[in-house]
Amino acid sequence: MTFKEAVAQTPNLGTGWQPGLQALRAEDKPHVQPEEPRRLRGSADIDTALRLREPNANRWDFAIGYQHTNCNDEFIYWVETHTGSDDQIKVVLKKLVWLKNWLRGDGRHLARFKGDITWVSSGHTLFTKGSSQVKTLAQQGLIYSGKILRIPNERTKP
Amino acid sequence: MTTLNIQNLGQIKEASLTFGDLTVLVGPQATGKSIALQLLKLMVDAGQVQAELGRYGLDWSGKLPEFLDVYFGEGMRSIWRPGESKVEWEGKAVDLPQLAARRRKSSEESLFFIPAQRVLALRDGWPRPFTDYTPGDPFAVREFSESLRVLVEQEFRGSGDLFPQERRLKKEFRDLLRRHVFSNFRLKVDKFHSQKRLVLGTGQNSEVLPYMVWSAGQREFVPLLLGFYWLMPPTKVATRGNIKWVVLEEMEMGLHPRAISVVLLLVFELVARGYRVCLSTHSPQVLDAVWALKHLRENHAGAKALLNIFEASNSPPMQRLATAVMEKTVKVHYFNRETGITTDISALDPSAEGQAEAGWGGLSEFSSRANEAVARAVTKSEREAQS
Numbered sequence: 001m002t003f004k005e006a007v008a009q010t011p012n013l014g015t016g017w018q019p020g021l022q023a024l025r026a027e028d029k030p031h032v033q034p035e036e037p038r039r040l041r042g043s044a045d046i047d048t049a050l051r052l053r054e055p056n057a058n059r060w061d062f063a064i065g066y067q068h069t070n071c072n073d074e075f076i077y078w079v080e081t082h083t084g085s086d087d088q089i090k091v092v093l094k095k096l097v098w099l100k101n102w103l104r105g106d107g108r109h110l111a112r113f114k115g116d117i118t119w120v121s122s123g124h125t126l127f128t129k130g131s132s133q134v135k136t137l138a139q140q141g142l143i144y145s146g147k148i149l150r151i152p153n154e155r156t157k158p
Numbered sequence: 159m160t161t162l163n164i165q166n167l168g169q170i171k172e173a174s175l176t177f178g179d180l181t182v183l184v185g186p187q188a189t190g191k192s193i194a195l196q197l198l199k200l201m202v203d204a205g206q207v208q209a210e211l212g213r214y215g216l217d218w219s220g221k222l223p224e225f226l227d228v229y230f231g232e233g234m235r236s237i238w239r240p241g242e243s244k245v246e247w248e249g250k251a252v253d254l255p256q257l258a259a260r261r262r263k264s265s266e267e268s269l270f271f272i273p274a275q276r277v278l279a280l281r282d283g284w285p286r287p288f289t290d291y292t293p294g295d296p297f298a299v300r301e302f303s304e305s306l307r308v309l310v311e312q313e314f315r316g317s318g319d320l321f322p323q324e325r326r327l328k329k330e331f332r333d334l335l336r337r338h339v340f341s342n343f344r345l346k347v348d349k350f351h352s353q354k355r356l357v358l359g360t361g362q363n364s365e366v367l368p369y370m371v372w373s374a375g376q377r378e379f380v381p382l383l384l385g386f387y388w389l390m391p392p393t394k395v396a397t398r399g400n401i402k403w404v405v406l407e408e409m410e411m412g413l414h415p416r417a418i419s420v421v422l423l424l425v426f427e428l429v430a431r432g433y434r435v436c437l438s439t440h441s442p443q444v445l446d447a448v449w450a451l452k453h454l455r456e457n458h459a460g461a462k463a464l465l466n467i468f469e470a471s472n473s474p475p476m477q478r479l480a481t482a483v484m485e486k487t488v489k490v491h492y493f494n495r496e497t498g499i500t501t502d503i504s505a506l507d508p509s510a511e512g513q514a515e516a517g518w519g520g521l522s523e524f525s526s527r528a529n530e531a532v533a534r535a536v537t538k539s540e541r542e543a544q545s
Binding site for chain 2: 084111114121126127128142143
């Protein structure tokens, strides 16, 4: 199954697939820099697609599919663009909880893919990628990418 | 602001350095930080350097290669590439071959240099004189060592405690040093047979610890402490002699983060006294302090907020120190190994697009990779548990 097919089979997200980074808001696109854009396998705006169904939930922002050179399967970057400040850590962690629950339910087709869950800072940031705040996030499985998510051709395997 | 521009000197391809009241140089090993700092010394103190070398019988025959070997240390003549290397100090081109060829008028020292190799300054617990080194040893090491010898022999002539010393350093600093560096030990001058030496003792009994049994941190810290004593004379004058600049290389060597914190506060004391201080460092803690200083200032925080970082007392003298430091300018430069070019990363903005600035010149890279590895492992483990 490809990323595109998995999005199509996901309830309430069915028509949400867009080529390249087109599902991202214009202001968010500069924050994601793939090494080779032609390796992008599309994107989906989860936040907008589920707004009507779960208006009060801390919904996650986007999923981006990518074909790395060293992997057979497509890979998903789960991207949340959010201000990088201490007071937003709790908010982003709530979104992470929502994402994990959603992946166990409606998002189960997408959960089959390997992926990185990433917080990309949309504005001014007060902590570095090596800080203790980022360690707190890491223990929950969340990568803090700073202002730019650089998607390399070769994936770092855990 | 004072500037030093360097092209094609040693590992440096292009360095454009602007100096603030406090300037911090970061970057991997062997990227030219020490060359830049020694060059700064030469720019500020050419006459004094030449006079000192001459006084101890060192003759470079007016030739630049010999001068570079004598000043920077043996083998360092290769850093200068004729026709390619260029130096510009305060906006004016400096002709280094001519500087080596013509003796400058001797002048009083304006820059005090505390080198990374400061542990060499003590042998068997006593500062080595300038002439105790070989002609191939760097001038900065020899001169620092000689200053410590003069300090200990002239200002601590009799036997007694060098630490704690009521007339040296503020009480708050002595308390912090006792807590984080010396514990219950006292640093004192002792005689072994007829030879004077620095030892550590508890003061409660006559047992003393000679230099060779000190911890690595104590061996690193004592020359540093003596350097601070040199810069903070026990008089009402804030600075020593004509010294305006201080270079301190790798202050963190051998020290626990708590001790680094005290040394950093001592560096702030130097800045508050009016010295222009230049540090080279591999410690993220130094940049943490600089970053905090910048943001505390921008957000109009009081002196207490700065002192809290160092667990320092909020006493009036320390408040004056912190208030003075908050008004000072700070510059941070990154020496890039791959390009040989320096970058001004003074904003230390973690959200900067440039990785040099966002990653604080590589000082947060390792932690960053550790965090990413843990995050990926957690996600993988949760995913496997689910399937």
